[in-house]
Amino acid sequence: KAGVTQTPRYLIKTRGQQVTLSCSPISGHRSVSWYQQTPGQGLQFLFEYFSETQRNKGNFPGRFSGRQFSNSRSEMNVSTLELGDSALYLCASSLPSISGANVLTFGAGSRLTVL
Amino acid sequence: AQKITQTQPGMFVQEKEAVTLDCTYDTSDQSYGLFWYKQPSSGEMIFLIYQGSYDEQNATEGRYSLNFQKARKSANLVISASQLGDSAMYFCAMRELNNAGNMLTFGGGTRLMVKP
Numbered sequence: 001k002a003g004v005t006q007t008p009r010y011l012i013k014t015r016g017q018q019v020t021l022s023c024s025p026i027s028g029h030r031s032v033s034w035y036q037q038t039p040g041q042g043l044q045f046l047f048e049y050f051s052e053t054q055r056n057k058g059n060f061p062g063r064f065s066g067r068q069f070s071n072s073r074s075e076m077n078v079s080t081l082e083l084g085d086s087a088l089y090l091c092a093s094s095l096p097s098i099s100g101a102n103v104l105t106f107g108a109g110s111r112l113t114v115l
Numbered sequence: 116a117q118k119i120t121q122t123q124p125g126m127f128v129q130e131k132e133a134v135t136l137d138c139t140y141d142t143s144d145q146s147y148g149l150f151w152y153k154q155p156s157s158g159e160m161i162f163l164i165y166q167g168s169y170d171e172q173n174a175t176e177g178r179y180s181l182n183f184q185k186a187r188k189s190a191n192l193v194i195s196a197s198q199l200g201d202s203a204m205y206f207c208a209m210r211e212l213n214n215a216g217n218m219l220t221f222g223g224g225t226r227l228m229v230k231p
Contacts, residue, residue, distance in 0.1 A: 104150075
């Protein structure tokens with residue numbers, strides 16, 4: 001079956017612009033999570049959506065937002081881009097269960113460069 | 116607050132030998148899950164193995180095994196018979212099960228390099 005699909009894979013923006021990243025989860029997965037990966041801060045949780053509702057949110061400024069559609073596809077948006085937003089943004093999907101063994105399946109990521 | 120520590124930024128291992136990647140964690144919860152993921156240079160995170168806090172036996176998945184020592188709060192990954200394709204970043208992660216969600220906390224990672 002198809003994996004988690006993230007688009008675009010690479011993008012370059014300038015400071016002050018905004019960006020929207022898309023994530024299509026595995027069919028049947030209703031939970032979608034977003035993570036930011038940078039060399040300095042490592043992997044940090046941004047937010048999780050389940051059934052179109054934000055279920056968890058990490059410690060990021062309000063410039064970072066997301067949403068989930070009825071087909072479970074998710075988008076994240078970063079407004080007023082800063083140089084420090086340059087990162088690999090990873091999306092992960094999982095089944096609705098929150099049991100311990102519920103595995104997150106990750107996409108290949110969207111690599112954002114802010115100039 | 117939960118925390119994952121991976122103390123080995125980088126490691127070398129000879130092809131066909133076994134290697135242990137260290138992971139210690141800190142949590143006040145009794146119910147949690149521990150994961151290991153592999154991240155090749157392509158960027159995608161690949162799930163390797165899972166251990167639940169109440170699992171009495173160490174988890175194994177093919178060449179991967181998890182050395183779980185609950186009292187020491189450690190969950191080391193053992194890769195047997197290393198292959199060149201095992202060269203990648205490896206991340207240990209934890210989910211606290213009292214949290215109504217799928218949020219993972221990751222360690223800083225270990226870069227494993229397999230020598231031919």
